[in-house]
Structure formats: structure tokens, C-alpha cells
Amino acid sequence: MPTLSVFKDVPLAQKIEGSLLKIYKQDDYPDKFFLAYKVCMNKEGHPWVSSVVPKIRMQISRDPSLNYEYSPAMGMKTFIQASLELLFGKSNQAIAQNRIGGLHTVGDSGAFQLGAQFLKTWRQNSQIVYIISAQKEFHGLIFQDMGFVVHEYSFWNSSKLCIDPHIIFDVLEQAPQGCVFVIGNLSNCKLTHNQWVKLMSIMKNKQIFPFFDIPSQGFITGDLEEDTRFLQYFLCCEFEFFCSQSLSRNFGIYDEGVGILVVVALNNELLLCALSQLLTFARSLWLNPPTMGARIITTILRNPTLQEQWKLSLKRVVENIMLIKEKVKEKLRLLGTPGSWEHITDQNGTHCYLGLSPQQLEYLVTKKHIYVPKSGRINFTCINTNNIDYIVNSINEAVLFSGS
Amino acid sequence: MPTLSVFKDVPLAQKIEGSLLKIYKQDDYPDKFFLAYKVCMNKEGHPWVSSVVPKIRMQISRDPSLNYEYSPAMGMKTFIQASLELLFGKSNQAIAQNRIGGLHTVGDSGAFQLGAQFLKTWRQNSQIVYIISAQKEFHGLIFQDMGFVVHEYSFWNSSKLCIDPHIIFDVLEQAPQGCVFVIGNLSNCKLTHNQWVKLMSIMKNKQIFPFFDIPSQGFITGDLEEDTRFLQYFLCCEFEFFCSQSLSRNFGIYDEGVGILVVVALNNELLLCALSQLLTFARSLWLNPPTMGARIITTILRNPTLQEQWKLSLKRVVENIMLIKEKVKEKLRLLGTPGSWEHITDQNGTHCYLGLSPQQLEYLVTKKHIYVPKSGRINFTCINTNNIDYIVNSINEAVLFSGS
Numbered sequence: 001m002p003t004l005s006v007f008k009d010v011p012l013a014q015k016i017e018g019s020l021l022k023i024y025k026q027d028d029y030p031d032k033f034f035l036a037y038k039v040c041m042n043k044e045g046h047p048w049v050s051s052v053v054p055k056i057r058m059q060i061s062r063d064p065s066l067n068y069e070y071s072p073a074m075g076m077k078t079f080i081q082a083s084l085e086l087l088f089g090k091s092n093q094a095i096a097q098n099r100i101g102g103l104h105t106v107g108d109s110g111a112f113q114l115g116a117q118f119l120k121t122w123r124q125n126s127q128i129v130y131i132i133s134a135q136k137e138f139h140g141l142i143f144q145d146m147g148f149v150v151h152e153y154s155f156w157n158s159s160k161l162c163i164d165p166h167i168i169f170d171v172l173e174q175a176p177q178g179c180v181f182v183i184g185n186l187s188n189c190k191l192t193h194n195q196w197v198k199l200m201s202i203m204k205n206k207q208i209f210p211f212f213d214i215p216s217q218g219f220i221t222g223d224l225e226e227d228t229r230f231l232q233y234f235l236c237c238e239f240e241f242f243c244s245q246s247l248s249r250n251f252g253i254y255d256e257g258v259g260i261l262v263v264v265a266l267n268n269e270l271l272l273c274a275l276s277q278l279l280t281f282a283r284s285l286w287l288n289p290p291t292m293g294a295r296i297i298t299t300i301l302r303n304p305t306l307q308e309q310w311k312l313s314l315k316r317v318v319e320n321i322m323l324i325k326e327k328v329k330e331k332l333r334l335l336g337t338p339g340s341w342e343h344i345t346d347q348n349g350t351h352c353y354l355g356l357s358p359q360q361l362e363y364l365v366t367k368k369h370i371y372v373p374k375s376g377r378i379n380f381t382c383i384n385t386n387n388i389d390y391i392v393n394s395i396n397e398a399v400l401f402s403g404s
Numbered sequence: 405m406p407t408l409s410v411f412k413d414v415p416l417a418q419k420i421e422g423s424l425l426k427i428y429k430q431d432d433y434p435d436k437f438f439l440a441y442k443v444c445m446n447k448e449g450h451p452w453v454s455s456v457v458p459k460i461r462m463q464i465s466r467d468p469s470l471n472y473e474y475s476p477a478m479g480m481k482t483f484i485q486a487s488l489e490l491l492f493g494k495s496n497q498a499i500a501q502n503r504i505g506g507l508h509t510v511g512d513s514g515a516f517q518l519g520a521q522f523l524k525t526w527r528q529n530s531q532i533v534y535i536i537s538a539q540k541e542f543h544g545l546i547f548q549d550m551g552f553v554v555h556e557y558s559f560w561n562s563s564k565l566c567i568d569p570h571i572i573f574d575v576l577e578q579a580p581q582g583c584v585f586v587i588g589n590l591s592n593c594k595l596t597h598n599q600w601v602k603l604m605s606i607m608k609n610k611q612i613f614p615f616f617d618i619p620s621q622g623f624i625t626g627d628l629e630e631d632t633r634f635l636q637y638f639l640c641c642e643f644e645f646f647c648s649q650s651l652s653r654n655f656g657i658y659d660e661g662v663g664i665l666v667v668v669a670l671n672n673e674l675l676l677c678a679l680s681q682l683l684t685f686a687r688s689l690w691l692n693p694p695t696m697g698a699r700i701i702t703t704i705l706r707n708p709t710l711q712e713q714w715k716l717s718l719k720r721v722v723e724n725i726m727l728i729k730e731k732v733k734e735k736l737r738l739l740g741t742p743g744s745w746e747h748i749t750d751q752n753g754t755h756c757y758l759g760l761s762p763q764q765l766e767y768l769v770t771k772k773h774i775y776v777p778k779s780g781r782i783n784f785t786c787i788n789t790n791n792i793d794y795i796v797n798s799i800n801e802a803v804l805f806s807g808s
Contacts, residue, residue, distance in 0.1 A: 005670045006613055006644045010526050013680035039473060047473050054465075061458075061465035069443060069451050070512075070658040106510050107690030108474075122414050142688045209410055240410045254474040255695040266409045276417035284546045285689065286511030291659040292696035 024371040032369040033387050035378040039254050040219070040317060040350050043384050049252035050313040052306055056299050060292075070288045073279055075104020075260070079294035082301040083260045086217065087228055087245055094235050098268040101275050102245075103282055104289045107257035108215075111244035112139040112182075114261050115211055117281045118242075118274070119180060120146050123209070126178035132168055133184030133213065134351065135377050139244075143182075155189060156377070161343040161355045165189045172202045179206075184213040186230050187220055188348050196230070200237050210234065210241040216249040220348045222318030224311065240265050247297050250314060256293025317381075321350060324380050324388070331392040337399050353377045354395070359403040368394035428775040436773035437791050439782040443658050444623070444721060444754050447788050453656035454717040456710055460703050464696075474692045477683055479508020479664070483698035486705040487664045490621065491632055491649055498639050502672040505679050506649075507686055508693045511661035512619075515648035516543040516586075518665050519615055521685045522646075522678070523584060524550050527613070530582035536572055537588030537617065538755065539781050543648075547586075559593060560781070565747040565759045569593045576606045583610075588617040590634050591624055592752050600634070604641050614638065614645040620653040624752045626722030628715065644669050651701050654718060660697025721785075725754060728784050728792070735796040741803050757781050758799070763807035772798035 024034045040048040060066065074080070080102045084095060094100050105111040116139075120127070129143045131152045144150045153171050157164035168189065175181070181203070191199065203210065212231065220227045234241060243262035248254050261278065265271035282289075300306045322345070329341045343355050354376045356364075364370040370391060372378050383391055428438045444452040464470065478484070484506045488499060498504050509515040520543075524531070533547045535556045548554045557575050561568035572593065579585070585607070595603065607614065616635065624631045638645060647666035652658050665682065669675035686693075704710045726749070733745045747759050758780045760768070768774040774795060776782050787795055 003608075003642050003670060005674050006527070007669055007674040007678045010674070010677045010681055012677050013684050047471065049472055057465040058462070061461040067451065068453055068657060068659045070652075070661070106694065107692045109688055109691035113689055123410070138687070138691065145688055204407075238407050248474075253472060254692070255472045257474070257690060257692045257694045265411055266407060270409050270411040270414070273414045273416050274411045277414055280417050283542070284513055284549055285517055286661060287513035287542065288511045288658070288661040290510065290661045290694040290697060293694060 020371055020373060027369055027371075029369040031390060032371070033382065033391065034371045035382045035391075036371060036373045037379050037382055040216075040249060040252070041379070041381040041384075043320065045382070045384055045386070047252065047254060048317060048381070050250075050310050052300055052309045052313060053252055053296060056296050056306070060295050060299065066295075071104070071291050071294075073283045073287055073289075074275075075289050076291060076294045076298065078302065079104060079298045080260055082298050083245060083247060084262065086224065086301060087214065087243070087262065088231060088235070089225065092235075094264065099265050099271050100262065101265075101271050102260040102262045103275065103278050104294060105244075105259045105261050105282075106286055106289050108246055108248070108259070109139065109142060110257070110285070111246070111259050111261040112142050112211075112213075113285065114278060114281055115242045115244065116143050116146050116148070117285075118278055119209070119211075120148070122277065123178075123180070126176075126180070128176060128179040129182060130171055130175055130179060131182040131184075132171055133182075134163070134188060134349075135375055137182075137184060137213070139182065139213075148180075154375075155184075156353050158353075158355070161340075161353075163188050163190070163347060165191050165195055168199065169195075169202075172199070172206070172208075175206060175208060177206050178208070180209045180211055182211045182213060184215070185220065185349070186212065187227055196233055200233065200239070204237065204239070210239060212241060212243040214243060214245045216246065216350070218250045218311070218314040219318060219321075219350055222315045224314070235264065238266065240270075248293065251293075251297055251300070251310070253293050253296055256290070256296070258290075258293030258297065321380055324383050325352070327388060328380075328383065328392055328395075331388070332396065335392065335396045337396045339399065350381050351377050351379050356395070356398060357403060360395075360398040363398040363402040364394055368397070370394055424775055424777060431773055431775075433773040435794060436775070437786065437795065438775045439786045439795075440775060440777045441783050441786055443783075444620075444653060444656070445783070445785040445788075447724065449786075449788055449790070451656065451658060452721060452785070454654075454714050456704055456713045456717060457656055457700060460700050460710070464699050464703065470699075475508070475695050475698075477687045477691055477693075478679075479693050480695060480698045480702065482706065483508060483702045484664055486702050487649060487651060488666065490628065490705060491618065491647070491666065492635060492639070493629065496639075498668065503669050503675050504666065505669075505675050506664040506666045507679065507682050508698060509648075509663045509665050509686075510690055510693050512650055512652070512663070513543065513546060514661070514689070515650070515663050515665040516546050516615075516617075517689065518682060518685055519646045519648065520547050520550050520552070521689075522682055523613070523615075524552070526681065527582075527584070530580075530584070532580060532583040533586060534575055534579055534583060535586040535588075536575060537586075538567070538592060538753075539779055541586075541588060541617070543586065543617075552584075558779075559588075560757050562757075562759070565744075565757075567592050567594070567751060569595050569599055572603065573599075573606075576603070576610070576612075579610060579612065581610050582612070584613045584615055586615045586617060588619070589624065589753070590616065591631055600637055604637065604643070608641065608643070614643060616645060616647040618647060618649045620650065620754070622654045622715070622718040623722060623725075623754055626719045628718070639668065642670065644674075652697065655697075655701055655704070655714070657697050657700055660694070660700070662694075662697030662701065725784055728787050729756070731792060732784075732787065732796055732799075735792070736800065739796065739800045741800045743803065754785050755781050755783050760799070760802065761807060764799075764802040767802040767806040768798055772801070774798055 042048040246259040650663040
């Protein structure tokens with residue numbers, strides 16, 4: 001009798017991502033460009049690494065005093081402390097009150113996986129999640145797979161060509177009492193004082209639980225404090241919230257996939273209860289988080305000179321992004337490309353919307369071998385002095401010769 | 405109106421582990437010893453690191469050609485390949501047939517978390533798990549939390565004072581058709597040829613799915629191939645199975661928590677389906693596994709000279725463990741301690757049962773400040789020339805002055 005396979009009813013899973021990159025790699029055309037990389041690129045077209053990181057890697061590898069024992073499930077204490085201070089400021093009152101804590105998380109999904117497991121278990125009366133971000137986020141699937149009802153929205157208004165704060169108010173209006181709001185890069189929204197007051201007042205009234213996503217603090221304005229100032233507003237208004245802080249991108253250690261899940265509670269007692277439950281989930285997920293990334297970050301953040309050098313390297317990245325965007329806008333203006341291109345420089349961060357129609361985007365891919373995602377949100381750090389002219393000319397062509 | 409906390413109904417989670425270590429640390433007695441560390445200790449009483457690892461850490465940190473991009477969700481391909489070859493042999497037929505694959509997993513729980521999620525989804529008609537190992541394992545909780553019915557057994561027979569293969573046959577008899585068997589360190593069992601044939605025949609008839617745990621290949625006999633020879637038997641008999649291979653302990657890079665989940669299928673097509681589904685779970689769990697540990701291991705395994713040096717360092721560890729056990733046995737014999745102590749040298753590996761009664765173990769902790777777990781399974785690498793006399797004398801005292 002032939003053995004029946006255990007896997008006989010297991011179908012091939014659908015590919016979720018990476019197909020654009022695959023097509024790009026298979027393209028034989030010499031002047032092909034991929035503008036959809038997730039990581040920040042340097043001027044030479046390689047993944048950016050903060051200039052302070054390589055020497056710290058070497059220093060750590062040479063340090064005979066280091067202990068390579070298992071890290072606790074919570075993670076490295078010094079790393080968590082340094083990350084929280086980065087997010088909220090060293091002399092933050094809520095940190096002093098011991099009502100902010102965190103757990104070391106793994107990879108770009110780790111913090112959402114951990115937070116979602118907690119909410120699934122301890123917020124059973126409300127399993128509805130609204131995800132509002134600049135683009136469709138991968139963590140939507142995490143909540144969905146766990147059985148949450150998930151609604152996703154983008155901040156981008158494609159007709160007005162802007163990051164539109166009104167979208168969040170529209171979503172808030174329809175959201176039911178007690179749901180979870182996963183919000184990406186809120187500081188990109190540039191809300192006015194009145195809008196902040198209104199936002200928090202509605203969220204408070206509806207008892208909405210915020211779960212913020214901070215994928216790359218410092219990459220929005222180049223100023224670490226400025227990028228996360230909105231967290232202070234939520235602290236002041238006595239919100240309790242979660243926050244996924246990834247620290248891989250802003251240090252350029254993508255391969256070490258490191259971050260923390262931040263927990264803000266009304267007092268220390270509540271915080272300790274929440275952290276203790278999160279710890280049981282972390283034990284089942286990985287038991288002991290890998291430490292290399294956390295060691296690099298902690299070494300840099302705890303040394304004022306190194307921290308300054310790192311901040312400077314972040315500033316340079318943001319200045320370079322602004323310069324590229326300015327150049328793209330200026331070149332389009334000189335070419336006389338129809339339309340206003342202010343939206344390019346109005347958006348912050350590495351990834352921004354080009355504001356092109358689906359047909360125009362399709363034209364770039366198929367006719368010009370410029371690989372852009374269907375959303376039209378590209379990584380501007382993939383544009384450099386070697387490819388900017390070809391890319392801008394191609395955008396001009398796409399606008400002129402393709403449907404809007 | 406005072407704000408009600410989101411966390412108001414969240415209780416403090418029970419502490420699962422670490423309480424013995426906590427009591428040990430709080431003990432002011434100067435001659436206190438902790439014999440329950442999870443990691444292998446060197447002769448100086450520090451966590452063992454393979455002598456080849458530090459120079460590779462340095463080499464990696466200095467390598468300008470390395471790419472620090474996000475690793476794919478599957479993990480580093482070269483690392484997976486090298487790990488599979490370590491487990492099954494380089495010229496293994498099943499590897500050549502492309503019916504063995506793996507995913508890079510994180511921490512000591514990662515592979516079980518991933519495998520359990522797969523079995524939960526794709527083996528819904530049988531959610532019963534038997535865990536048979538040298539001791540109570542943490543992954544019992546992973547399966548339990550996911551809703552499996554979990555039964556746990558230890559290979560240790562405390563009346564016969566031996567690792568008892570009959571236990572697995574007793575468990576097999578009561579186990580229902582189609583259940584999952586999570587089996588730890590099976591090579592410790594020293595089954596006879598006939599017992600192997602019988603074991604596999606029953607498992608095949610009952611369509612039991614094996615999920616092997618290989619926490620530290622090479623630490624049992626000092627010979628990597630010998631330690632996992634039983635996997636070849638299961639391959640030959642056309643079993644499909646999972647295997648959690650941890651690579652943190654046998655390289656001494658505990659802080660990098662690195663391993664793989666191995667999948668063995670009847671053919672390549674079935675393997676690809678299983679891997680594709682596992683990949684979707686890995687994406688939700690961590691998306692991109694940290695690479696430092698995988699880089700260290702791959703560098704060592706792909707270089708024949710380094711691999712030989714590493715194997716030699718493993719052999720030395722095992723020789724040292726055997727020497728410590730011999731010394732403990734001999735010293736007990738010289739003291740005239742009642743009882744046979746052959747079971748100490750009959751057991752393989754770093755962690756072995758002392759074969760003491762609960763009262764005798766309690767005596768060691770409370771009267772002699774020697775911290776041993778309630779199971780009586782201690783880490784023999786925690787015994788060294790500085791503490792062996794005190795420990796052996798204390799065991800003698802415990803046997804003489806405490807209940808058996």
C-alpha cells in the first residue's frame with residue numbers, strides 16, 4: 001500500500017509580495033530601475049547604513065566582556081529603556097511614573113503579532129480593527145488571520161493629490177465604540193491644533209484603542225522628537241495605547257529585524273499586568289529574542305557622542321530625500337510636464353506618492369522598465385544622479401502619452 | 405469622569421520559570437551553586453562558546469561585502485541548506501530528491517510555534533499532541549495555548565533510574581490514530597534494532613506524525629552524525645515529519661536564538677506546498693528573521709577547516725561532560741554513598757538526572773545552598789574543579805541524612 005502524504009490536502013499558498021521584484025529581476029533591459037525597495041538607499045544605490053553602525057559592529061564583536069547567554073523573553077532591559085527614551089524623551093513624566101513599558105520584538109511583524117495576540121485575548125468584546133496608513137500594510141493580514149474584522153484605509157487622497165487628514169475623521173465617524181485603530185505615521189498628516197483636539201476627543205468618546213506604527217522615527221522630518229511629538233499629545237490626554245517601534249530602518253540594520261512593542265497604561269500596576277501577559281505570548285512566539293540588533297542600538301543610544309553622530313546621519317538622509325524630490329519637481333517643471341508637482345515635495349519620508357494614474361504607472365513599467373508599485377507610492381531614495389534624468393523624462397512621457 | 409483603563413480586567417500572569425534562579429540570586433550564602441542553567445558552561449563557570457565563533461564574529465563585522473538588506477521571510481537560503489546538510493548528511497538522497505526543506509526560525513520557541521500553527525490549520529481532524537522528552541518541555545504550552553489536547557511524558561524512569569524506552573511504547577499503545585508525537589532527543593533512548601523496527605511500525609500503522617526536537621546536535625555523543633542517526637531510519641521508512649533544530653547551543657550563540665523548522669515530505673511537490681503555507685505563518689510571526697546567528701553558523705559550516713574546528717570544540721565539551729560525571733560517580737563511590745551511581749554515567753548530554761528523591765533534592769537546596777530543579781535533572785557542566793567536592797559531599801549528606 002503506498003503511503004498517503006500528510007500534506008496531500010495542503011495547497012500551494014498564494015504569493016503575497018515580491019512579484020514586482022521578480023519581474024524586475026527577469027527583465028533583460030539594461031536601463032531598468034526598481035523604485036519599490038522597502039529600505040532606504042544611499043546615493044550609490046545600496047541599502048543605507050548609518051555611518052556609526054559599522055564601527056559599533058566591530059566594537060561589539062571584539063568585546064570580551066560580553067555575555068552570550070540567552071536573553072530573557074522580555075528582551076534586553078537596557079535596550080527597551082533606551083528605545084522608550086528615544087520615543088518619549090529622557091525626562092518624560094510618564095516614564096518616570098513607570099507607566100510606560102515595552103517588550104523587545106523580532107522582525108517587522110513581531111510587535112503587531114504580539115499586540116494582536118494580546119488584544120485577541122483581552123479585548124474580546126471588540127474585535128474590529130481599522131488600519132489607517134500611507135499604504136496597504138502587511139499587518140492587516142496579521143489581524144485578519146487572527147479573526148479580527150479588519151478595515152483598511154489610506155491617508156492618500158488621489159484626487160486632491162495629498163495626505164488628507166479628513167480621511168481619518170471620515171473613518172472615525174463610521175468606527176464603532178471600542179474598536180482598535182492601527183495608525184501609521186500620523187505625523188505625516190500635519191494636523192492643525194484644532195484637528196488634534198477633535199481627533200483625540202472623538203477617540204476618547206468612542207473608547208477607541210490606538211495602536212501606533214512608528215516604522216522609522218527620524219525619517220519624516222529628520223528630527224526624532226518632531227516625528228513622534230503626537231505621542232506626547234496622547235500621553236497628556238491620558239490615553240492608553242500600544243506602539244510598534246521598528247528600529248531596523250533608522251539604523252540601517254534591516255537584517256537584524258529589531259523593535260519593541262510599547263505599552264502605555266494609566267498607572268504602573270496596570271502596566272505590569274499587561275506586560276506580564278504579553279510576556280507569556282512572547283515566550284510562545286520566540287522565547288528568547290536575538291540580541292545583535294538590540295546591542296548595536298543600545299550601544300549607540302547610551303553614548304551621547306555616538307547618538308549625536310547617528311542623529312546627524314539621519315538628518316543627512318532626510319536632507320538628501322528633500323533634495324531628490326526638489327530636483328524631480330524642478331526637472332518636471334523645466335520639461336513643462338502638465339500638472340502641478342507640488343505634492344512630491346509636500347510629502348515627507350522616503351516613500352511618497354507620485355500622483356500618477358494607473359495607466360501612467362503601467363506605462364512606466366511596461367514601456368520604460370521603471371518598476372513602480374500599483375499604488376504609485378515609490379521609494380525616492382532609489383532615485384540618484386545616475387538615473388534621475390531617465391526617470392523624470394519617463395514620467396514626462398507617461399503623462400504626455402498615456403491616459404490620466 | 406475618571407478614565408477607565410483598557411487593562412482593568414487584565415490579571416498579572418503567573419510566573420512560569422526563573423523562580424529558582426531568583427531565590428538563588430537572593431541567597432547571601434557564599435558557597436551557593438546553581439546547577440539548573442539551560443546553557444552549557446565551560447570549565448571556568450561561564451557560558452560555553454565554541455572557540456571558532458569569536459573570530460567569525462569579528463570577520464563578519466569587518467566584511468565590507470555583506471549586504472544588510474532585510475532577509476526574506478523564509479530566511480537565508482545558504483543557512484537553511486547548511487543546516488539541513490548538518491542534520492541529514494551532505495549526500496543524503498532525500499535532499500537530492502528535493503523533498504527536505506526548512507525555514508529559518510527565531511529563538512527556542514520559533515520552530516514549534518511555526519510548526520504548531522501549521523498543524524492547527526492543516527491537520528484539523530487530529531489535534532492531539534503527545535510530548536515525550538527527557539523533561540517537561542516549554543513547547544507543551546505552545547500547543548496547549550493553540551487549543552491542542554496535550555499529553556506530556558518523560559523518558560526518565562525514576563524507580564529504575566534510567567532513560568526507559570518502554571515508556572515510549574506504553575504511550576504509543578494508548579495514543580489515538582493520527583495524533584502528533586513531539587519527541588525530544590530520541591537518540592538518548594538507545595533503542596535496539598528490534599525496538600526501532602517496532603517503534604516505526606506502530607507509528608506508521610497509527611499514522612502518527614513525528615515532530616522531532618533536536619536542541620543541541622553533537623552534545624549527546626560528541627558525534628554529529630551519531631546524534632541524529634535515527635532521522636535516517638525515519639527517512640528510509642518514508643515518514644513525513646517536522647523537526648525543530650536549534651543551533652544556538654551547539655555553537656554557543658545563545659543570544660542569537662537561531663534554528664530551523666525542517667519539513668520532510670514524500671516528494672518535492674508536497675514539500676513546496678507545505679513550505680509555502682509555513683511561509684505565510686512566518687510572515688505574520690516576524691516577517692524577516694534576524695540574521696547574525698545564521699551568518700555565523702553558515703560561515704563556519706561552509707568552510708571545511710572551520711567546520712572541523714567547530715566539531716573538535718564539540719567533542720571537547722562532550723569529553724569534559726563525561727569526565728565530570730565519572731569524577732562525580734567515583735567520588736560518591738569513595739565516600740561510600742549508599743546506592744548505585746551508574747545512572748550518572750549511563751546518561752548522555754549536558755543535562756542528566758541525579759536520581760535523588762524529592763526530599764534529598766530539597767535537602768540540597770535548603771541545607772546546602774545547591775540549587776537543583778525539582779525534577780532532579782541538573783546541568784553537569786555547572787560542576788567544575790572548584791565546586792565538585794562541595795557538591796559531591798553534599799549529595800552524600802543528602803542521601804545519608806534525608807529520606808529516600
